[in-house]
Every structure is written in structure tokens, then in C-alpha cells.
Amino acid sequence: MSVEALFPELAPYRARTTRLHPRPGRPGARDSHVGGPMLWPADEPWPLCHEPHRRETEGYAPDEIRSARVAGEWPQSRAWPRAQPSGGHGPAPFVGLAQLFRRDIPALACGPDGTDLVQLFRCPFTHGPHLERRYHLRWRRAVQAEHLLATPPEVPLLRWEHELPEPCVLHPEEVDTYPWAEGDTLPASLIARIDAWDDAQVAEHGPDAPSYQYDLSIPPGWRVGGYPSWASTGPMTIDCTSCGTPMALLLTAEGYEMDGGSHSWAPLEDRNPLLRGKASIRGGVSVAQPTRLRFGRDRDLHVFVCPAEPGHAPRWVLA
Known part of the structure; x- marks a missing residue:
């Protein structure tokens, strides 16, 4: 499913992230x-x-x-x-x-x-x-x-x-990512269109319907660069404590590489082609939770660094 075909206004926000696939x-x-x-x-x-x-x-x-x-x-x-x-x-x-x-x-x-x-x-x-x-x-x-x-x-x-x-x-893999659609991360009119599309998908496909936040914008698991997810906290402004510069996402660490809400990001080799939705995921702990780590109450650990001066102190956010 092409994200920009659904929402052409997202093109200027496109950013690459590297999924690490541990x-x-x-x-x-x-x-x-x-x-x-x-x-x-x-x-x-x-x-x-x-x-x-x-x-x-x-x-x-x-x-x-x-x-x-x-x-x-x-x-x-x-x-x-x-x-x-x-x-x-x-x-x-x-x-x-x-x-x-x-x-x-x-x-x-x-x-x-x-x-x-x-x-x-x-x-x-x-x-x-x-x-x-x-x-x-x-x-x-x-x-x-x-x-x-x-x-x-x-x-x-x-x-x-x-x-x-x-x-x-x-097993690094580069993919396109788009901002978390909440608050002022995107224009209000675009967020409203995204929310309406999500509602229509649920009405048509039920609980396994695709959604922008979990299926189209940001992949789960360990990744470098791209956009942070804000599922637990809502969008936050992360500025450098030394110079006030808006910080950049260095990497994200997560305990689970896939779950029921992000099953569409599961690699093809980890899916049963005869099943749909989260029921299609296979592979057990070594695929779903390969690192065995947890961060907070199953949150994402975002590591931010200062793009103006890499030597400034990083910031850690559980979201």
C-alpha cells in the first residue's frame, strides 16, 4: 500500500529509517x-x-x-x-x-x-x-x-x-517513514483525513484493518533515524539542554519487533501466506522478541542527539 498515493501531502515529510532486524x-x-x-x-x-x-x-x-x-x-x-x-x-x-x-x-x-x-x-x-x-x-x-x-x-x-x-x-533494511499523526506533527487538515481513513478501514475490515500509525508511518522494533513513535506519551518537543537546538532521533530500541498492532511490518519470511492479519505472524520468541530486552512497560526507548554539536549530552525518552 503506497502511503503517498493515499496522502500525497506526506511527500515532503518522507524520511528514511534503517530497521535493524536483530x-x-x-x-x-x-x-x-x-x-x-x-x-x-x-x-x-x-x-x-x-x-x-x-x-x-x-x-x-x-x-x-x-x-x-x-x-x-x-x-x-x-x-x-x-x-x-x-x-x-x-x-x-x-x-x-x-x-x-x-x-x-x-x-x-x-x-x-x-x-x-x-x-x-x-x-x-x-x-x-x-x-x-x-x-x-x-x-x-x-x-x-x-x-x-x-x-x-x-x-x-x-x-x-x-x-x-x-x-x-x-539485518539492516532501509524503509521510508512518516511522522506520527497527532498534535502538531502534521497539518490539522491532514491529520483529520488520516483519522477518517483509519475509521473507514476499521468499518470495512474489522480489528485487523490497517491504520496509519501502526501500518503506514513508523515500523516497530530496533531502528536508526527516521521519526519517533509517540504511542504512550503523545508528541514531545526534544531540545538540546546545552544549546536549545531541536534534537534528532539517533536510534530507537524496542523489546518487540512485531505485535498485534504492527503485524503488517513483519518480514515476508515470518508470515504464513495462508493467513491474514496478526494470525499470519510466525517464528516465536526469536522473531517477535529476539533481544529479550524490555524498556519501561514495553515502550520504545528513543535516543536523541544534538545535530548542531554531537558532543552535547544525548537525551533518552520512553514513549
Whole structure:
């Protein structure tokens, strides 16, 4: 279905995004990946979160999580070992979530001083009464690292099983995207036409009817560039805290690559051609939730960077 054939006014808003399509595999430290080993120099300190953390009393051992996944089982929760500091004591090593090379993803924004590799980390613990998360972004040159860190530090237990990413290889695919149609993201008259079209589709096709927001504008899953989705929060203005410049979307991380509301984005090889709608999706956890990660209450994590000065602090938005 051609979006611009339905709504020609969207042509000036067209933007490319790169869907990463993570799938469980064995990426190396010099590959783009989610959950694999980081390209990290052996003589460079691993990033630590020094903020106060919520004290933990139990959790899941990383090695036991890995073994349970191989066996198709659920890991056993354990009490926090008395000999080890819990989340409430001392700095915690960040968990490496993903790294992306521009050679694999040409749409990836340039980092400070022309760096061409970006690495995303998350603190394994929560912060404050609202259980907030802390993220860390590291830019580097891919050719600089020769002697790599063999085993990064990790906490003895993770509070939730989904804190540990499953190593995934990537299959980049560029697609066109269009703005989330709400508020002032598009002209009011165009949003009204889109809403009317959505209503007509539901009346004609029922619950599996296509919709602009979930089927035509923004794909689900991990992606680089393009437009952010605003399903949980509504559109937000994200400006650089250092210079006030409107920030650009660097990447989006999401726990699910497809669900009932976005089944039309499922790759053809993951569909049953004899079925329609969400019933046609097949492949199980390795296709629908390959990274095993979750962000908030199954939201999208949008990472924004300053286009005027890449060295300015990024911003993190759960939407």
C-alpha cells in the first residue's frame, strides 16, 4: 500500500529509517549487534553508574539466564549473596546493549570528531521511587581499538531476566517513514483525513484493518533515524539542554519487533501466506522478541542527539 498515493501531502515529510532486524546469533566485537561483545579497549575503564541505586534483595545470575535460555526454561531467582554488595552499595557496571558501525548503517549520525561507532549501555539497577533507568552512550573510532577487553565486569545478579540482552546479529533494511499523526506533527487538515481513513478501514475490515500509525508511518522494533513513535506519551518537543537546538532521533530500541498492532511490518519470511492479519505472524520468541530486552512497560526507548554539536549530552525518552 503506497502511503503517498493515499496522502500525497506526506511527500515532503518522507524520511528514511534503517530497521535493524536483530536475530539471535553469535556477533563478534567488531560487528554491529544487539547484546554481543563490545569493541572495548583493554586499557580503558569500563563505564560505571555512580548514582545511588535501589537496593535489591534477589535476582537472576547472568550465567544462569544464558543457560536457561538455551534450555528453553526460566531461570531460578536467587537471594542476593551476602558477600556481594547489592544495588544500593557502590558503583555498578553498565550492561552493554548494542553497538552500531556506520559502515553497516550509512544513515547512522556522525559522532563527535567524526567517530563512526556508537555503543549503548544501561545501568542494571533502577533509581529513585519511580524506578528510573540510566543509559550511557559512547562514541569511538572503529579502527582505534586493537587489544580488546576479554570479559567486561557484571553484577552478580540482575533484578529481572529481561535485563540481559540476547546476542543478536543485525539485518539492516532501509524503509521510508512518516511522522506520527497527532498534535502538531502534521497539518490539522491532514491529520483529520488520516483519522477518517483509519475509521473507514476499521468499518470495512474489522480489528485487523490497517491504520496509519501502526501500518503506514513508523515500523516497530530496533531502528536508526527516521521519526519517533509517540504511542504512550503523545508528541514531545526534544531540545538540546546545552544549546536549545531541536534534537534528532539517533536510534530507537524496542523489546518487540512485531505485535498485534504492527503485524503488517513483519518480514515476508515470518508470515504464513495462508493467513491474514496478526494470525499470519510466525517464528516465536526469536522473531517477535529476539533481544529479550524490555524498556519501561514495553515502550520504545528513543535516543536523541544534538545535530548542531554531537558532543552535547544525548537525551533518552520512553514513549
